[in-house]
Amino acid sequence: MPDLSLELSLPYARICGVDEAGRGPWAGPVVAGAVMWRDMAAIPTGLNDSKKLKSAQREALVEPIRAAAWCGIGIATVEEIDRMNILAATMLAMRRAVQNLPERPQFALIDGNRTPKDFPCPTHTVVGGDGRSLSIAAASILAKVTRDALMQELHAQYPHYGFAQHMGYGTPAHQAALLAHGPCPAHRQSFAPIRAVLEQAA
Numbered sequence: 001m002p003d004l005s006l007e008l009s010l011p012y013a014r015i016c017g018v019d020e021a022g023r024g025p026w027a028g029p030v031v032a033g034a035v036m037w038r039d040m041a042a043i044p045t046g047l048n049d050s051k052k053l054k055s056a057q058r059e060a061l062v063e064p065i066r067a068a069a070w071c072g073i074g075i076a077t078v079e080e081i082d083r084m085n086i087l088a089a090t091m092l093a094m095r096r097a098v099q100n101l102p103e104r105p106q107f108a109l110i111d112g113n114r115t116p117k118d119f120p121c122p123t124h125t126v127v128g129g130d131g132r133s134l135s136i137a138a139a140s141i142l143a144k145v146t147r148d149a150l151m152q153e154l155h156a157q158y159p160h161y162g163f164a165q166h167m168g169y170g171t172p173a174h175q176a177a178l179l180a181h182g183p184c185p186a187h188r189q190s191f192a193p194i195r196a197v198l199e200q201a202a
Contacts, residue, residue, distance in 0.1 A: 002047060002137040004040065006109055006126065016070075016105040016121075017135025018094050021050065021143035023086055025168030026178075026193055027161070027186045028151050030081060032093035033142035034072040035065060035135050036105050042068035047137045049130035050144040058141050065138045072100035073146050082190040091116035097139075111136045158184045 007015050016036035023030055037043060044064035046057065053061075065071065074096025076089035084092070095116050098108060105121050111129035129136035148167060155164035161177045161184065168174070168186070170193060178187075178197050187194045 002049075002130070002132055002134045004043075004134055006129075006133045007037075007135055010107055010124075012106040014103065014106045015109060015135060016072075016098060016101060016107075017109045017111075017129070017133050017137070017139045018097060019050075019111040019130050019136050019140035019143055020090050020093055021140065021147040022168070023090055024170075026170050026174065026188055026191050027078070027163065027168035027184075028147065028154055029078060030076045030086065030090050030093050031143045031147040031150070032074040032090070032097040033139035033146070034074070034094075034097035034101050034105075034108070035138040035142065036070045036101060036103065037068060037135065038070060039068050043134055043138075044068065047134050047141070049137060050140040051130075053141070055148070058145050061138075061141050062145050065142060069138065070102045071142055072097045072102075073142065074098070074100060075146075075150075078186060078188055081188050085190065086188070087114070095119060097143075109133050109136055111140065154186045158186055160184075161186075 016034045018034045020032040074093040076093040081089040108123045110123050110125050113125050115123045130140040151163045151167045160181045162173050166174050183194050
């Protein structure tokens with residue numbers, strides 16, 4: 001379970017956790033969250049890797065996280081993903097999340113094994129960080145809840161694809177909808193499954 005041991009081991013007062021949601025899906029943006037605790041005594045219970053929580057649990061934690069922390073969200077669009085590749089777009093979303101924090105952090109704990117270039121503060125990468133650090137776990141929850149809401153909006157625009165159910169991931173239902181209807185503007189054309197459908201239609 002995540003705790004504060006990483007944060008407390010560092011000689012900084014303002015440490016933010018950073019994580020993303022949406023690297024793997026075939027559609028929709030990639031979203032990053034950044035969380036820096038204002039009041040460690042008010043950190044909500046139940047924080048964990050967002051993938052280990054149910055949707056209702058994640059949504060219930062958003063307001064308690066925001067009440068206890070400075071929070072930032074960063075988004076990289078489908079167009080940016082296609083132009084620069086998903087890894088670079090993910091790093092861009094992470095930079096934007098930290099830049100959107102109301103207060104500047106002194107240090108960032110980043111989930112994964114890559115540090116974005118031109119980051120606004122020193123960093124340390126943490127593999128499996130959303131299961132180790134409360135800051136990263138909270139960032140993963142904000143990123144996931146934000147992205148899910150954006151996918152709900154895309155579902156309203158493009159209901160044929162079932163975005164509200166699979167959030168853009170490559171499920172059998174999503175694949176069947178792609179074959180039936182072709183890609184829409186929300187699909188990442190740089191991803192191989194989408195390119196294959198486009199090539200078949202050409």
